[in-house]
Amino acid sequence: MNKQNILIDMSTILKNYKQNKLSQIDFQSVTLSPNEKNILIVLANNEMSTPAAIADILGVSKALVTRSIKALADKKLISIQVNPDDRRSLKILLTENGEELAEVCRQVRQDFISQLTNGIAAKDLNTFTEVLTKMLSNL
Helix, strand or coil: CCCCCHHHHHHHHHHHHHHHHCCCCCCCCCCCCCCHHHHHHHHHHHHCCCCHHHHHHHHHCCHHHHHHHHHHHHHHCCEEECCCCCCCHHHHHHHHHHHHHHHHHHHHHHHHHHHHHHCCCCHHHHHHHHHHHHHCCEE
């Protein structure tokens, strides 16, 4: 593999692998778009809960996140509340049903990370994380 393309190739492979794993999850007869699944995963794994923060993490438009949040609320998987710290923004919270699905997503994520890092020494993972962090800060 060409050194210059390895990060792009890895990114594509990881994205496709993640989407494949997500498509295998039984979402309890709830039909979810890929973006709705991604939002559930973000909410399951991050403390932030505003549409803008979700859009930043996913690298998608706030408009797409807003549409998906409405759909998730209609499906009773999340609740939308006015942020008490900033009444101009919204807080997105998982409902009980959403939390159940989020737990499944957490487990899939953990299994994915375990498979991805299997056989790699902690020292090597730390070095990789440091280098990747520096690369991201260059953007």
